[in-house]
Amino acid sequence: xxxxxxxxxxxxxPGGSLRLSCxxxxxxxxxxxxxxxxxxxxxxxxxxxxxxxxxxxxxxxNSVKGRFTISRDNAKNSVYLQMNSLRAEDTxxxxxxxxxxxxxNWGAFDIWxxxxxxxxx
Amino acid sequence: xxxxxxxxxSLSASVGDRVTITxxxxxxxxxxLAWYQQKPGTVPKLLIYAASTLQSGVPSRFSGxxxxxxxxxxxxxxxxxxxxxxxxxxxxxxxxxxxxxxxVEIK
Numbered sequence: 260x261x262x263x264x265x266x267x268x269x270x271x272x273p274g275g276s277l278r279l280s281c282x283x284x285x286x287x288x289x290x291x292x293x294x295x296x297x298x299x300x301x302x303x304x305x306x307x308x309x310x311x312x313x314x315x316x317x318x319x320x321n322s323v324k325g326r327f328t329i330s331r332d333n334a335k336n337s338v339y340l341q342m343n344s345l346r347a348e349d350t351x352x353x354x355x356x357x358x359x360x361x362x363x364n365w366g367a368f369d370i371w372x373x374x375x376x377x378x379x380x
Numbered sequence: 381x382x383x384x385x386x387x388x389x390s391l392s393a394s395v396g397d398r399v400t401i402t403x404x405x406x407x408x409x410x411x412x413l414a415w416y417q418q419k420p421g422t423v424p425k426l427l428i429y430a431a432s433t434l435q436s437g438v439p440s441r442f443s444g445x446x447x448x449x450x451x452x453x454x455x456x457x458x459x460x461x462x463x464x465x466x467x468x469x470x471x472x473x474x475x476x477x478x479x480x481x482x483x484v485e486i487k
Contacts, residue, residue, distance in 0.1 A: 294476065296424075296478075303465075303467060303478060303479075303480050303481040304416070304418075304424060304467055304469075304478040304481075305478065306469075306475070306476040306477065306478065309476070318475065320475070321381070354423065354424070359426070359429065365412070365471045365472065365473060365476070366429070366471055367414035367426055367429035367430075367469065367471060368414075368416075368424075368426060368469075368476075369426050369435065371423045371424055371425075372423070373423060374423065
């Protein structure tokens with residue numbers, strides 16, 4: 260089964276740090292661009308960051324640039340999000356999502372995890 | 381940055397009604413647009429990509445159209461299981477911006 264599973268969420272104080280992990284299975288992870296998307300309580304979806312298959316291209320939403328770092332380990336079929344200098348407004352469910360195509364670096368997201376909850380308080 | 385604006389923000393319709401949701405990009409994005417469905421308490425699900433291509437397994441009552449800066453998602457005959465919030469997303473670059481969402485309810 261093609262799936263991604265997030266972990267690492269929790270309660271952290273403002274200014275603190277947290278590292279999220281996303282473990283992939285059922286597909287050739289090393290060929291796909293991976294993304295993090297978040298959803299604050301009662302709010303809509305916000306794209307956070309993306310990393311291409313070989314980590315050659317990385318980008319961030321302006322709201323997290325300079326504070327969050329995305330990385331991946333293709334040998335472990337995993338992608339990570341290191342979150343530093345956390346703020347109350349970072350409170351959200353964080354989803355890991357796969358880009359549906361391996362042909363380009365941009366596209367729709369076809370596989371989503373169940374999400375991991377981050378609470379900054 | 382390109383902004384995505386959906387309308388309406390919510391709607392209520394009867395079972396069997398035709399429902400249309402609009403998404404407008406602040407700049408042209410060709411057909412680099414996707415639609416997602418998020419039912420209450422669940423994970424977003426990809427419905428349509430490339431503005432009008434139905435994702436595998438999605439019921440044919442869903443359709444998408446548009447190009448450039450104006451796009452629509454249509455549900456031809458609303459069903460009770462379609463109660464959800466629908467999001468558009470542009471992906472013409474790595475900044476994959478979502479619209480604010482349209483909540484669809486049954487009247």
